[in-house]
Amino acid sequence: MQQNNGLDKNQLISFALFSLILIGAMFYFQNKQAQEQELLDAQNKTQTTQSAVQNTTKPALATNLNDSVKTTSIQQVQLKNKELTVGISTLGGQITTVQLNEYKAYNKNTDKNDKDLLIFDKNNSSYGFQFKDKTGKTFNTKDLVFTPIQNGNSVTMQANANGAVIQFIYTLLDKYTVDFNVKTQGLSRLVADSKADFVWDFSARQMEKGRSQEQTHTEFNYSFNNYKSFDYDGRTTMEEPDETLNWLAVKQQFFSAVIEPQHGFKNSKGSQEMIDEGEFLKKFNFNGQVDLVGNELNQNFKWYFMPLDLPLLKSYNKNFDELLPLGWSFIGSLNRWFFIPMYNLISSWGLAAGWVIFLMTIIVKIILSPVMFKQHKLSAMMKVIRPEIDEVNAKFKDADPMKKQQEIMAIYRKAGVNQMAGCLPALLQIPIFYALFRFFPNMIDLRGKSFWFAKDLTAYDDVIKLPFHVPFLGDHLSIFAIACTIVILIYTVMTSGNIQQPQQEGMPNMKVLMYIFPITFLFFLNSSASGLSWYYFVSNAINILIILVIKYWILDEKKIHAQIQANKQKEPKKEGKFQKRMREMMEKAQEQQKMQQQQQPGKKK
The missing domain is CATH 2.70.98 (Beta-galactosidase; Chain A, domain 5)
Structure with missing residues (x-):
């Protein structure tokens, strides 16, 4: 045809x-x-x-x-x-x-x-x-x-x-x-x-x-x-x-x-x-x-x-x-039994669709607040022990990387800092992100609903029109996508201070990668549903507020430092199963590395 x-x-x-x-x-x-x-x-x-x-x-x-x-x-x-x-x-x-x-x-x-x-x-x-x-x-x-x-x-x-x-x-x-x-x-x-x-x-x-x-x-x-x-x-x-x-x-x-x-x-x-x-x-x-x-x-x-x-x-x-x-398996269920009923309930109050999304974001943040609090508390504790981590990096600069990593893990263990605790909020965000990625472009109740710069929350806003076509970006700039990118960048700057930089030659600078990541969001969101950009703008703005509240009103760095020093004086806690497995894997890898070095020609046995 x-x-x-x-x-x-x-x-x-x-x-x-x-x-x-x-x-x-x-x-x-x-x-x-x-x-x-x-x-x-x-x-x-x-x-x-x-x-x-x-x-x-x-x-x-x-x-x-x-x-x-x-x-x-x-x-x-x-x-x-x-x-x-x-x-x-x-x-x-x-x-x-x-x-x-x-x-x-x-x-x-x-x-x-x-x-x-x-x-x-x-x-x-x-x-x-x-x-x-x-x-x-x-x-x-x-x-x-x-x-x-x-x-x-x-x-x-x-x-x-x-x-x-x-x-x-x-x-x-x-x-x-x-x-x-x-x-x-x-x-x-x-x-x-x-x-x-x-x-x-x-x-x-x-x-x-x-x-x-x-x-x-x-x-x-x-x-x-x-x-x-x-x-x-x-x-x-x-x-x-x-x-x-x-x-x-x-x-x-x-x-x-x-x-x-x-x-x-x-x-x-x-x-x-x-x-x-x-x-x-x-x-x-x-x-x-x-x-x-x-x-x-x-x-x-x-x-x-x-x-x-x-x-x-x-x-x-x-x-x-x-x-x-709406997504496969758990993702689809999350939309069917959580996000869609929540949207229908809030929209029944007669609010504009954009404010419905705003309240949905706050509700999700409240539900995730316990794990988010632990994540930001961990971030504050990591900042306190940063000088000791830097001291270990300097001391073992030319030593075996495995040995240096073992010493760093020992500091975490003595300070009572569980690095894996920071992974849980990130893991929880993945299904939520994908569910919303499916929700906003396919929710027919949002079709044609306008909010601020966007005339349709299921499509992009294109108030800023470009005189030419940019690859992967199109011929417009979405204000909601730009705003979302900015708040993600601010959030990244506020949290990147705790990122440990790799000491090995040839390894990429993790901070630079963390700054590039928000920029990629602009390309991703620029042609996506503006409702999705609005949700993540609100979500990351709330994250920034949470960090500021925790930093200035909830957590006292001096008290945390004192607590860490007290933990050091105590008998080290018994290793958990995960920590024990990680230590054993590192020791095994270290032994294999030594054996390989000894077997290389020209090496003294």
Whole structure:
């Protein structure tokens, strides 16, 4: 499928006039529906009889199905409810337009979400059932011209293929659902295979501000094993030859198109191709087999065009909630059972989304306060014993590094300082960071919510626009990302004094690396959700306040120093299992190093 670059102004005017003519024709023909149906049934019976006679001499062939198609014969029937507006074309009997009525898409010209949100439109989707006839040739329903018969929010599309009758019955339901019932009669005289292919070509349209972020979240998703298992594929191809897919979705950042076959897709395969620029993000192609019973296709399908709202997804009871990429295992549980309920609770107080995030940050800090206090207390104690560490470094400057490290560990042990205690807060921050990295760009309740510089907390703020493109940074600077980088840098400066510098030649300066780390955050956050930058700005600002409070109001360095000196006079504490294991490993490594030196040529034994 070729990329569609959209319609120009003249084409839009022509299309609008043509649509008005079609709508008038629909009202005119609606009064004759009953008569047309009776006439159509009579024709079908005649054609079926003729086909039966012909089949006694030679097999029926499905050839030249589209020779008689004229542009003027193509119509579009519209179904509409509160949630969806669906347009169905008589060419292929397929859904060609899908609009989510309660949502808007991002408009680059206005920098707002004020465009109609169209999942299908401008021929970006094409699907149909592909059959193989008795001569080995294939034909596809998307090439047939169907006749529509509408009854309220249901329409029957009917076509003839060399005497076979094919019906697509669409019914617009609640909860973003379109029932798609497929019926055939006489198809068994045409086809020789007991299977048909469902072929879907789809180009995903950009609907959000952050193109790269939305591209990352645009991918194949599917369920199998009776809706119990789930998988996704964001790479170039997908292959599922052994599983029967219960549903197949093309998922974007906040919305998804899902096709669900009654009896599943078999031998499924698909491909996806990135689109670098323009209206669309990715091209998708999917091919899945459906079984024919008696060489006839009579099966119910369902289309879902839905927002990725967690309560809605759960309500289907079809494993659709996996479409929301909240993270695997513990990360996903942290989002589902902690961050999302907390956000929903605080936002129910009527606060702006930015202040909801602010309160969420404070709550997380309060929960982590015991371990954070221990970390900052350890930092203060490390500062007190820094002179003694420096003395050991100077004393063993030219000695064996292992010996020097053993002496330093002895000082820690005598002072009652447990270095590993500082690792716990860092380890706790890792799952929280990754959970929030998943939470902010995928929380639909935050979509379109503005706060200060950001017009949408699920996308970046670009108040500062650059006249050129910077690699890995883009053509803008996010104020929230800059602010977050600054506070992380300040926090690093305040805590880097306790970092022990390596004494070996060729080893990198750890302080320099610590200062470079915050700068990398700017590149990471500049095109990420501004809600994430705002959260980490608040979080690190609170860290700075905690350090200042501990330093000036809670911990007394003189008392800590006195406590350390008292610990030295006491009988050394019994080594813990970890400390003992570390000491034994270092001693073993030291012995191996000595043996290697003795075995080298020219060394005295």
